[in-house]
Amino acid sequence: MAAPEESVVHGSKAAPKDLPSIDKLLRLAPVAALLAEHGHTLIANEARALLDGLRVRALAQDLSLADVQPEPLQQALSTRVAARLRSNMRAVINLTGTVIHTNLGRALLADAALQQLLALMSGPNNLEYDLASGGRGDRDDLIEGLLCELTGAEAATVVNNNAAAVLLSIAALGRGKEVIVSRGELVEIGGAFRMPDVMASAGATLVEVGTTNRTHPRDYESAITPQTAMLMKVHTSNYVVQGFTAAVDEATLAPIAHARGLPLVTDLGCGALVDLSQWGLPKEPLPQEMLAAGCDVVTFSGDKLLGGPQAGLIVGSRDYVQRIRKFPMKRALRMSKLPMAALEATLRLYLRPERLTQDLPTLRLLTRPLADIEAQAQRLAPFVAQAVAPRFTVAIKPMQGQIGSGSLPVERLPSAGLAIAPLAAKGRGRALDELASALRSLPLPVIGRIAEDQLWLDLRCLEQEPALLGQLDQLQQALR
Ligand SMILES: *Cc1c(COP(=O)(O)O)cnc(C)c1O
Numbered sequence: 001m002a003a004p005e006e007s008v009v010h011g012s013k014a015a016p017k018d019l020p021s022i023d024k025l026l027r028l029a030p031v032a033a034l035l036a037e038h039g040h041t042l043i044a045n046e047a048r049a050l051l052d053g054l055r056v057r058a059l060a061q062d063l064s065l066a067d068v069q070p071e072p073l074q075q076a077l078s079t080r081v082a083a084r085l086r087s088n089m090r091a092v093i094n095l096t097g098t099v100i101h102t103n104l105g106r107a108l109l110a111d112a113a114l115q116q117l118l119a120l121m122s123g124p125n126n127l128e129y130d131l132a133s134g135g136r137g138d139r140d141d142l143i144e145g146l147l148c149e150l151t152g153a154e155a156a157t158v159v160n161n162n163a164a165a166v167l168l169s170i171a172a173l174g175r176g177k178e179v180i181v182s183r184g185e186l187v188e189i190g191g192a193f194r195m196p197d198v199m200a201s202a203g204a205t206l207v208e209v210g211t212t213n214r215t216h217p218r219d220y221e222s223a224i225t226p227q228t229a230m231l232m233k234v235h236t237s238n239y240v241v242q243g244f245t246a247a248v249d250e251a252t253l254a255p256i257a258h259a260r261g262l263p264l265v266t267d268l269g270c271g272a273l274v275d276l277s278q279w280g281l282p283k284e285p286l287p288q289e290m291l292a293a294g295c296d297v298v299t300f301s302g303d304k305l306l307g308g309p310q311a312g313l314i315v316g317s318r319d320y321v322q323r324i325r326k327f328p329m330k331r332a333l334r335m336s337k338l339p340m341a342a343l344e345a346t347l348r349l350y351l352r353p354e355r356l357t358q359d360l361p362t363l364r365l366l367t368r369p370l371a372d373i374e375a376q377a378q379r380l381a382p383f384v385a386q387a388v389a390p391r392f393t394v395a396i397k398p399m400q401g402q403i404g405s406g407s408l409p410v411e412r413l414p415s416a417g418l419a420i421a422p423l424a425a426k427g428r429g430r431a432l433d434e435l436a437s438a439l440r441s442l443p444l445p446v447i448g449r450i451a452e453d454q455l456w457l458d459l460r461c462l463e464q465e466p467a468l469l470g471q472l473d474q475l476q477q478a479l480r
Pocket of ligand 1: 164187189239270303311
């Protein structure tokens, strides 16, 4: 490698011949430490890519001799290596005000679930092994008793997510036959889960009854034919139909289904296992209420209001759950040991309902007292104001959050936070985009929401206050 005098280095352009060979680069003393830590393959690959990039720049007369000195070269190499080893999936700070945010990982796992994963996942476990008899076990046995206890069901099984639970239930009970659903309940959930399409994928024929706003018991009754396999209710979790409306509830529909020997299946979506109104939150229908009303099968998500891992829970009467469990598609949708362990630990938290608002992060955040959030806003405001000055100002504002993930779509959670506004009247949009981007580029990216010419940071979900404070210097530098 060229080792020119300092005076020559500065300002002079590097030519391709000034670049070291890969072997020379790998023999630099600081690179030896990288090699010792990560091995030859990664370091050699990154060194080659680094030199290729520099060669292109040298040919374009865009490289100075200073850039090809040992120190900057090894710096560039270790930056590349660190970037390659950083995972794409990152922890972020959710200041959107939406507690169960589908794009930000939905429910946060409880400590008990995390501990269970740590304790179980690095070694063998009894996933399908019956410790009492020493024979083969069924993974459903690990959670069925708990789920039945918590919901009053006779039987229960689980799959990867609720979309899979709905698909499997319809396929197992309705393939090749007709399934009756109200036109008011042909929902689309984010991510292309649309009831008519799910029905088609499951091989069942959708029979729509009623109208968008009103469906009556006689609509279901007159649609039942010898081809009917089941009646289905779908919880309209992400929208409401208001005004001149009528829907047939489960308690009314169950006898209609049972009189013709048909099951009533309900897709609940959210699946809170406890009544949220005890904490002043809006009430969601509970699986246990649906079963008590006469539903034969109820499906719901594990990572919405239940507060656990991604999972689809299927609870109901013994015969129908057994048919679902035995249906071949179940094998393709079965849950792996990771969510299974986390789900069991999460469900066990419900045995201590008095502690739920402490133990279950979803409920902890949903029930966080407004005064706490306001106090946090007061604490943070001066520090954030300093970091975004002089281009932006910070105000403490009341905010309206949401539960999220389709739960209770029109209800708002009174909250508080920081509204950051650009000072200059011109170029507000661009300034806000730049601020949002700087927040997202922090080591622990901060995700807010832009509205009304301001960037809103709703603090309801901020449980990482020291981490946020700790990166305000970096934010300040990024905004320079
Ligand atoms: C969320 C939801 C689903 C899908 O559940 P996932 O767990 O996301 O697969 C299905 N139906 C309803 C009514 C829902 O709200």
